[in-house]
Amino acid sequence: MDSVLLSRMLFGTSMAFHIIFATLGVGVTLMIFFAEILHWIKKDRDYGVMAKRWTKGFAILLGVAIPSGTIVGVMLSLLWPGFMEIVGKVIAVPFQIEIFAFFLEAVFMSIYVYAADRLSNVMRIVSVAFVAFGASSSAFLINIAHSWMNTPRGFDVVDGAITDIDPWAAVLNPSMAVTSKHVLATAYMTGAFVLVSIAAFRLLRKTSSGQERAYHKKGLMLALVIALLASLYTATNGHSTAGMLHEEMPLKLAAAEGLFETQANAPLAIMGIPDVEAEAVVGGIEIPGMLSWLATGSSDGVVQGLNDFPQDEWPPLFVHTLFNLMVGIGFSLIGIAVLALGWAIVFRRRNLPTWLLVVLVTTGPLSMLGIEFGWIFSCVGRQPWTIYGFQLTSSAATNSGNVGILFFLFISLYIMLLVMTGLVLRYYFARNPVYKDLQAPQGEAF
Template sequence: MDDILIARSTFGLTMGFHIIFASLGVGLPLMILAAEILYQRTKDKDYELMAKRWTKGQAILLGVAIPSGTIAGVQLSLLWPGFMEIVGKVISLPFQIEIFAFFLEALFMSIYVYAADRLSPFMRIISVFLVLLGATASAVLITNVHAFEGTPTGFRITNGEVTDVDPWAAFFNPSFLVTAGHVTVSAYMTGAFMIATIAAFKMLRAKHLGREYLFHQKALLLGLILGGTFSLLTALNGHESAQYLHRYQPEKLAAAEGLFETQPYAPLAIGGITDPETKEVKYAIEIPWLLSFLAANRFDEVVVGLNDFPEEEWPPLFIHTLFNGMVGIGSLLVLVGFVGFAWKKLLKKETFPRWAMWIFVCGGPLALLGIEFGWVFACTGRQPWVIYHVMKTAEAATHSEGLGLFFILFLLVYLALAVITLLVFYSYFKRHPLRPLDGKEETVK
C-alpha cells in the first residue's frame, strides 16, 4: 500500500475514533444543562437525577477523548510535517486558545461533580453552562484548522517561504462561521439522540409501566425534542455549507453531486453511484434545477462541473455516496424528532408504539454514522490538497517507511479503548442502577 495512503488511513482512523467521543462530549453537556434547568424550574427530582447520571457518562467520555485527541495531535507532527510547518507559522492560534477552553470545561466539570449540592441553583446552572461553553469552544477551535485547510487565508508563499502572516485573518477564514456552526449543531444533535437511544432501549426492556419507565420517558422526550431541533438546524446549516462549497471549493460540490458538465438549472442527484467512465451518476433520482437553487438560491445559477478542472485534481468520486448518506441520515433524524414530539405533545399519547421505540433506539447510532460520513466527506472531498490550492497531501506527508505497522498498532489501541470504554460504562451503571426516587412504584394511567 502507498505510504501516503497509509498515513491518511492512520490519521483518519484516529480522527474517526476521536470524533465519536468529541461529538458526544460536546452534545452531552447540553443535555445535562437542559435537565438541570428543568429541575430548577419544576423541582422534579427526575431531572436532577438525569443530570447527575449523565455527568458520570460525560466524565467517562472525557477520559477517552483526552488521550485520543492527544494521539491525533502527535500524529499531525509525525505524519504531516509539511502541513505542520505552515500550521505552526500561520494557524497555531486555535490550538493555543483551545488549551484554555479545555481548562474551562475541566474546571467547572469538577466543580459540578463534587460541589453541586453546595451550590445555589443559579451557580449550578452557570457551572454546567461553562462546561458546555468549554466543550463547544474546544470543538470549534480544533475544527477551525480544518476550515482553514479549505479556505486558507492570512499568509502568502513567496519563493517557497511563508510570508505576510496575519494569524487573525487565518483564524477568521471565510469558512470559519459555517464550519463552526455545523460542528456545533451536529454535536448537539448527536448527544440528544444518543440519550434518546438509551432511554428508548431502557423503556423497551421495562417489565411494567412504573416509575423507572416514566423516568426514561422524560429523558426520551427531552432527547427527541432537542435532537429534532438541532437536526433541523444542521440541515439549514448544510444548505449554507453547499453555498460555501459553490463559492470556494466548486470541484468538491461537483464531485458530491456527480456533476460533470458546467450548467445553469443544475439538477440535484439523490442516490446512485458515480461512474467515472461514463461520467454520470447511475441509478440516481434527479430533481431538476434544485442544485442550482441550493448553491445560490436561484434556479438559473451556473454550477461548475468536474470537467472544468484537471482530472488529477478531482476529489474521489465516491464522496457522492458519503454526501448522500450524510444528508439522508440528517433528513431521517429531522423526521424522527418531529414524530416523537408530535406523538407525545400533539396527539397526547401516553406511550409510544414498539415500532417507534425501535426507531428511536436507532437514532443515536445513526447520528454518529452521519457524523462519520460528514467528516470523511469533508476531508476526502478536499483531496488531493491538504491546504486547498496551496499544498498537496503528498507534499505534506512524512517520508518515513514502515507505516503499515504503525497503522496496525493504533487499530489495536482503539479497539482496546473501545472495549474498555464499554466495559466501564456497563460496570459503573450496573453497580449504580436507577432506583425509584420516592421508593414507590407508580403505574402509568
C-alpha cells in the same frame, strides 16, 4: 502501500475514533445543562437525577476523549511534518486558545461534580454552563483550523517560502462561520439522539417500575426536542454550506453531486454512482434546478462541473455516496423525531408503541454514522490537497517507514478502548441503577 496512504489511513482512523468521544463531549454537556435548568424551573427531582447520571457517563467518556485527542495531536506532528510547518506559522492561534477552553471545561467540571451538593441550583447551572461552553469552544476552535485547510487565507507563498502572514485573516477564513455552526449543531444533535436511544431502550424493558418509566419518558422527550431543533438547524445550514462550496470549493461541490458539465438549472443528484465514462450519475434520482438553487439561490444559477478542472485534481468520486448518506441520515432523523414527538402530543396518555421505541433506539448509532460520514466527506473531498490549492497531501506527509506497523497497533488499541469503555459504562450503570438515585435522600446530588 506507500507512506502517504498509510499516514492517511492511520490519521483518519485516529480521527474517526476520537470524533466519537469529542462529539458526545459537546452534545451531552449541553443536555446536562438543559436538565439542570428544568430541575430548577419545574422543581422535578427526576431532571436532577438525569443531570447526575448523564454527568457520570460523560466523565467516563472524557477519560477516553482526552488521551485519544492527545494521540491525534501527536500524530499531526509525526505524520504530517510538512503541514505542521505551515500551521505553526499561520494558524497556530486556535490551537493555543483551545488549551484555555479545555482548562475552563475541566475546572468547572470538577466544581460541578465534587461540589454539587454544596452549590445552589443557580450555581450548579452556572457551573455546568461553563462546562458546556468550554466543550463547545474547543470544538469551535479546532474546527477553525479544519476550515482553514479548506479555504486557506492569511499568507502567501513566494518561491516556496511562507510570507505576508496574517493570523486573524487565517482564523476568519471564508468557511469558518458556516462550518463551525454545522459542526456544533451536529454535535448537539448527536448527543441528544444518543440519549434518545438509551431512554428508548430502557422503556422497551417491561420490567421497569412505574417510577423508572416516568423518569425515562421525561429524558426521552427532553432529548427528542433538543435533537429535533438541532437537526432542523443542521438541515437549514446546508443551504449556506452549498453556497460556500460554490464560491470557494466548486470542485468539491461538483464531486459531491456528481456534476460533470458546467450548467445552469443544475440538478440535485440523489444517490446513484458517478460514472466517469458516461459523465453522469448512474442510477440516481435528479431534481432539476435544485443544485443551482442551493448553491446560488436561483434555479437559473450556473454551477461548475468536474470537467472544468484537471482530472488529477478531482477528489475520489465516492464522496458523492458519502455526501448522500450523510444527508439521508440527517433527514431520516428529522422524520423520526417529528413522528415520535407528534405521536406523544396527539396521544398524550398512551405509551409510545414498541415499534416506534425500536426505531428510536437506532437514532443514536445513525447520528454517529452521519457524523463519521460527514467528516470523511469533508476531508476526502479536499483531496489531493492538505491545504486546498497550496499544499498537496503527498508534500505534507512523512517519508519515514514503519507507519504500517503503527497503523495495526493503533487499530488494536482503539478496538480495545471501545470495548473497555462500553464495559465500564455497562458495569457502572448496572451497579448504580436509576431506582437507587430516584430513591436516594434529596440532598445527595453526586
